[in-house]
Amino acid sequence: MKTGKQKIILATKILCVLFVALIIAFYLFRDAVLKQTIAKVSNTMEIDYNSTFSVKKASFDGISGVNLSDVVLVPKNADTLFKIQKMKTSISFLHLLVGDVQLGTLEIKNGYIQLVKKGKIRNFDAFIKKDKQTEISNEKRDYAQFVYRIISKALNLVPTDMVLDNLSFRLDDNGRKATINFQQLRLVNKQLETSIKVQTNTFTQRWKIKGFADPRNKKADIRFFNIDTGAIKVPYFDERFNLKSSFDSIRLNIINIDKDGDELHIDGFTSIKNLKINHSKIASKDVVIKNARFDFRFLLGSDFVSIDSSSTVQFNKIKLHPYLAYETEKDTIYRLKVKIPKMKAQDFITSLPDGLFTHFQGMEAEGNFDYNLNFSFNKNKPDQLVFDSNIKKENLKITKYGEANLNKLNGEFIYRALIKNVLQRPILVGSANANYTPLNQISPYLRKCVLTTEDPSFFSHHGFINEAFKQSIIKNIKTKKFSRGASTISMQLVKNVFLTREKTVSRKLEEILLVFILENNRIASKERMLEVYFNIIEWGPNVYGIGEASRFYFQKSPSELNLNECLYLARIIPSPKKFIYQFNDQGMLKNFATRQESFLTNIMFRRGLLSPEDTIYKSQRIIISGPARSFLRIKTRDTTQIKIDSLSVDEEFDL
Template identity: 85%
Template sequence: MKTGKQKIILAAKILSVLFLALIIAFYLFRDAVLRQTIAKVSNEMEIDYNSTFSVKKASFDGISGVNLSDIVLVPKNADTLFKIQKLKTSVNLWQLAVGNLQLGTLEIKNGFIQLVKKGKVRNFDAFLKKDNQTEINNEKRDYAQFTYRIISKALNLVPTDMVLDNLSFRLNDNEKKATINFQKLRLVNKQLETSIKVQTNTFTQRWKIKGFADPRNKKADIRFVNIDTGAIKVPYFDERYNLKSSFDSIRLNIQNIDKDGDELHIDGFMAITNLKINHQKIASKDVILKNAKFDYRFLLGSDFISIDSTSTVQFNKIKFHPYLAYETEEDTIYKLKVAIPKMKAQDFISSLPDGLFTHFQGMEANGNFDYKLDFMFNKNKPNQLVFDSKLNKENLKITKYGEANLNKLNGEFVYRALIKNVLQRPVLVGSVNPNYTPLYQISPYLRKCVLTTEDPSFFSHRGFINEAFKQSIVKNIKTKKFSRGASTISMQLVKNVFLSREKTVSRKLEEILLVYILENNRIVSKERMLEVYFNIIEWGPDVYGIGEASRFYFQKAPSELSLNECLYLARIIPSPKKFMYQFNDQGMLKDFAIKQESFLTNIMFRRGLLSPDDTIYKSLPILISGPAKSFIKFKVQDSMQIKVDSLVVDEEFDL
């Protein structure tokens, strides 16, 4: 009778013999297996991807090594996808025995991988087709399990020892070209060293990637630097998207990739120095971020993907903790939280990226502040959007203004609108200007109408209307574009007086910060802000301020305007240069304009801003009598009809 220990030893011996037998069998028939495998891959490429795959020569090297030469993949009627002259690799037999393909070594010499687009034809389209099974299967994906499986498979294909010589990655997007050539890449004893040449239609550079890489333990710490002098330029994006960007160095650190129960944790950090970005939608100047670091912790579960709140983003002296989440447990929910711990206001101002906040350069402040943002959007219940922004101040005071001196609004100044980067004629905001109109000399009807259309809660808010902002976000998400804004009169005033009209990220961020400072530090009274607003806004072609507008349209002073005239002036503020399209060829308001006027009137009635006595003369038509009349296209009457009409009139008078 054998003991338990003897049975285990016997079983181990049997397994060893079986494994040895498998190795011997594999060794004897491996060439046939290799040829069969290549033929199978070639057949799959032909049937599934309409591509030709070929290997000119294939042989084994030792027990686990494979040598291949002249490997080519060519989609039908398209450019070659990849071609490699020589490839030598080895696999981990123990991992292969349990069904995992894990590369041990890899050597590649002389090859390229290229993505080509000519017109609308791309040489990789066949490999982007969707898996029908994925579309049929409506089961929820386990994000943690799926991601961990993908990462593990990808890292298993990264060899522990690697030598690449002259391997190029090419991109040709309708002659917008970029080539990244790995002239040399060595991964030996977990140390990575490369020599890279980058060539585009606009520049040529030499880069280097070096550092530590351990694919089996899922760890890495690598740096991206420039061999030549100057910053590293990012290829392709400058030609394709007109986005010019560069940096001095990037560091990527992966400390841990671990699946603990149902959750996957990915920890590490990324750092970049002297990042420079230039794009017309971002800012009119180069945006420069000197130092930035992201200490990240990604968390993935069965029904969520998130950046954990223990993560930290830091650029210059600004540090904050972000929380981002995408959840699918019941509804599809997006979450964003930002927390800036207590910091000095001056450190914040001095840390703002150059080029992004040009009007803040030279600004100085005392005191401290902290900030929190809480945002949540439920795709299935969009109207339940959460947007909560809170800034807590501690002895915060602006001691010196930068380029945008907000105190300017309290005195006389010259205003010049900037349209398409062209300065318009100067308009003096002050009593010396005969068209300047103090607030008390403006018709009360006009004040009520403009506040109703532009900013009903102007006298009670502090620069922003939270509910309008929420509705703007919901509308923009639904339409997938910036189709609705949430500008208050305060925001319009700051934009007009201190900023340009360019639609850039820089201008919008500066607008938000300047409005907050203006409204929360009581620099200018609400009455003065409204008075300046009425005297500078554009009200027609080369018409600025209510003094010019009332005479341009009606040959009246602002105090003499009727309710109908005020309703008209308030409605055209969004598109004042297109006012003429409000009228038909008889010089009367079109139906759509009359409906807008009625809608606005009803709102003012409901809010108690108008009484029945105010509308006694409401039925009278709008008559444009000033210079604006020349912009309206009137119908030219037939000369014979004019004579007939004249005779009829004469006969009537004779009677």
């Protein structure tokens, strides 16, 4: 009778014999298997993707090596997707037995992969369209398991040793062309080095990728830089999106990809030097970030994907800790948290990207601050949105202003509106201007009406209203478009006096920072800010300030305006040049305008800003009597017809 040890030895011998038998069988029939595999792939391409796949010659090299020549994939009625003259690769036989494809080595000589779009026809459409017959599953996806499986399969297809000579990636988007040619790529003993030529319609450059790459252990440390002098230009985007961008170098370091229980951890960092971006929607100048780095930790579970709060984003001297999460455990929830630890205000100012904050150049500050943002949105409960923005100051003080000298609000200055990059006529903000109106000489009704429509909590907030931002975000998400803003009078004042009306990221960011400085350093009183606001805002075609507006519409001084007239002036502030559409061909307010007026009046009643005595004469219709009347499209009454009609009536009744 055999012992346990003898049984184990016997079983091992049997397995070895079976394994050898499998290798021999595979070796004897491998050519047939290879031909069958190529035929199967070709048939799949024909049936599922309406494409022709062909290999001119295929043969084995040793047990696991495969030589292929003239490998071509051509979609029907479209340009070739890829063509490779010579390819040699080896596959791990052990991994193949368990269903995984793991490349050992790869050699490619002379080939190209190209994406072509002509008109609306793309040569890769068949490979990205979803299978209509695929059943929609209600089962939740395990994000950690799904991503780990994808990463593992992708890295298994990256060979441990690789040699590429003259392999090109081409892009042709209706004549917008870019070619990235790997003239030479070597991955030997985990060391990667390349020589790349990039060519577009607008430039030609030579790049290099160099570093460490270990696909089996899921680690890498790669640097990307320019061989020629000057920065690396990003191809295609300049022609396709009018986005010009460049950088000196990029580094990507993958430290760890590990699945621990139900969670997947991806750790590493990426950095970039002298990133330059130019786009009309971002800023009017080049935006330059000298040094930026992102130390990341991605966490994925069965029902969430997140960037952990231990991650750090740094540009110049500014450091912040982001937390982003997408959760699906019960409801679909999006979360964002940003924390800027305590830092010097001057370090923050000097670290702002060049070109993005031009009005802050030369500004100096003392003190410290820290900042926290908390945002949460539940897709199934949008009205429960969380938006909390909080800054803590420590002896914060502006000691020197930059291009935007906020102190000018306290004295006389010349204001010139900028509309479509054209400077309008100069307006003197001061008593020497006959139309300038001090706050105490403006009708109290107008002050109440404008504050109600534009900024009800102006005298109590510090430049921003969290609840307004919150409601704005909710409405914009629900409507899936930017349909509501959250601009305060402080923000409108800063935008008008110190900034342009260009709709750029730069202008909005500068507006937010300047408003914070203005409101939190008590540079100008609320009363002075409101007075300047009333005297500069546009109220019609070439009409600026309440002094001009009250005479343009009603031939009155601002102190003489009645409630109806004030309600009208407050309502047209968002679109003052379109005031003519408020009136019908009889010169009377249209129904929608009277409904707006009633709505505004009711709000003011509820807030105690109006009393019944204020509305005794409100039933009187508004009369445009000033120069604005000439803009109205009023039909002239035919008085002759009226007389004829009257005469006919007299004759009929024998009067």
